Amino acid sequence: MTTLHGRRVSALIHRWPTAVGLLVALGAVLGGADRDTVATTVAVAASCYVAAAAFSLPAMAWLWIPIASVLAVGGAFVDLDPVVTTGIVVAVLVVVGLLRGASRPALTLESAGFVGYGVFVTAALLLAPGVGLVVAALTLIAHGIWDVWHLRRHRDVVPPSLAEFCVALDIPLGLAVLVLAAA
Structure with missing residues (x-):
């Protein structure tokens, strides 16, 4: 019995990124996730992947979350x-990555991902609020699929724990926002 209990606890501890991602998603929903919040979440999430590629350091993706969040909020102070x-x-980051000699395939992949998601979140911000919210939520869900792909295939770019965290944040938050938008 003790061994079984120990395995369960160990499995739960091992899934901490999922737990944290779900808690952040819940906090965003309870905080009234609007179009701007969802769009910013996508942009910050995608920027973490570019930062990891630019510095050729997967752990940079985790470090980049608070940095990108502070920069995103700080930009509001200058409109x-x-x-x-x-x-x-x-x-x-792309310029820094190129100057540092970062892996071109990784930097290209992550930069292209950021541009692709950026196009959709920018469109979401330009559309009517209700439609924009749906586009932003769908983009967040798409980023969650990108996270799954990284978790399965590109563990060398970002840590699996970050990709797992992002899956647990992006997909549930995107789905919750779609449900709330339909209500």
């Missing part, structure tokens, strides 16, 4: 939308 601020910062 820059958080998505625009994040886009500017990602451009700087």
Whole structure:
């Protein structure tokens, strides 16, 4: 019995990224996740992957979450939308990555991902609020699928724990926002 209990506890501890992702998603829903919040979440999440590729350091993805969050909020002090601020910062990250000699395939992949998600979140912000919220939520869900792909195939770019955290944040939050938007 003790061994079985120990295995269960160990399995739960091993799934901490999922637990944290779900808690952050719940907090966002309870905080009233709106179009801007969801769009910023996508931009920050995608920027973490670019940061990891630019520095050729998977752990940078975790470190980048608070950095990108502070920069996104800080941009508001100079009247820059958080998505625009994040886009500017990602451009700087790409230059830094190129100057550092980062892996071109990884930097290209993650930069292309950021641009793709950036196009959709920018469109979400330009559309009517209700439609924009749905587009932002669908983009967040799509980013969750990107996270699953990284978790399965690209563990060398970002830590599996970050991809797992993002799956647990992106997909449930996107689905909850869709349900709330339909209500």
